[in-house]
Amino acid sequence: MLADTRHARILSRVADVGEASVQDLSDWLDVSTATIRRDLAALDAQGRLLRVRGGGRAIPRPPTEAPFEEAEERPFQEVALTSHSSKGDVARRAAELVADGDIVILDIGTTTSLIARQLRGRAVTVVTASLAVLDELRDDPSVELVLLGGTLRRSYHSLVGPITEMGLQHLRATIAFVGTSGIAPDGTVLDTTVVEVPAKRAIIASAARVVLVADETKFPGTGLLSVCEPGSIHTLVASKRSDAATLSTLSDLGIEVIYA
Structure with a gap:
């Protein structure tokens, strides 16, 4: 699996569940934990997620002035x-x-x-x-x-x-x-x-x-x-x-x- 594809899937997973562990991502994508750690470090450096101990976490969105505004929609x-x-x-x-x-x-x-x-x-x-x-x-x-x-x-x-x-x-x-x-x-x-x-x-x-x-x-x-x-x-x-x-x-x- 190409790195870009893996990164997209990691971001999708973290966005859906809020936080994912290295082991969970490794099992889900069927790659080594070392590969997942490198991916998380790269995505953290790009500002696309937060690297935390043992996994990755979605970046919190700043509050909006409109409390009932829809979340940004991901294209189909x-x-x-x-x-x-x-x-x-x-x-x-x-x-x-x-x-x-x-x-x-x-x-x-x-x-x-x-x-x-x-x-x-x-x-x-x-x-x-x-x-x-x-x-x-x-x-x-x-x-x-x-x-x-x-x-x-x-x-x-x-x-x-x-x-x-x-x-x-x-x-x-x-x-x-x-x-x-x-x-x-x-x-x-x-x-x-x-x-x-x-x-x-x-x-x-x-x-x-x-x-x-x-x-x-x-x-x-x-x-x-x-x-x-x-x-x-x-x-x-x-x-x-x-x-x-x-x-x-x-x-x-x-x-x-x-x-x-």
Whole structure:
């Protein structure tokens, strides 16, 4: 793996979880701890993270005058390029929950675009506001693809806004897959992008079964707004390395937890 690719993945990991140890990064990237230490030193020298004893930490953002301002958004392509293998595992396991003939709503995001890839060749209807999902399924005659309208968010390959939400209000899906920026220790589903939250809530209201998909970087959760309480979720598909305490809490609340 090239150093630039490794550095991008390290920065993505630290940005997602706040802090990562040398050993965690070494295991995740399958490189030596000595290589990780050199990478962290280089990124610290560039001012892109803080080198701390035993690992690396995200650089704190200065407070803004607007307390509810959205966090700076990472472009879809950057997120996709730095995604790790557990997202693919989550997507494959999630796609197994879909039966032929299902009406499936796919939220926007990198994990749901990977689910779309797994649904190629299936006799299902897919409803989405994600242009990444469109790209995955546009040439597949087996899938009936319904693209929601809305305002284009070029940076994240998606459609959002009142038109998107109104379209969802008239739908009744068999199953929906929803992404998240984080899951709080009490099971609350969070998101950092304000404009996405109303659409996520509309997806949840439109589906008979709601499946939350999350890799281990979404535990513990961070986010500006609450998307829903855990009671709105029927199933969670999560990577095996996700926070055990949060998964136990969700299971105790009656949510089906499936490990990828």
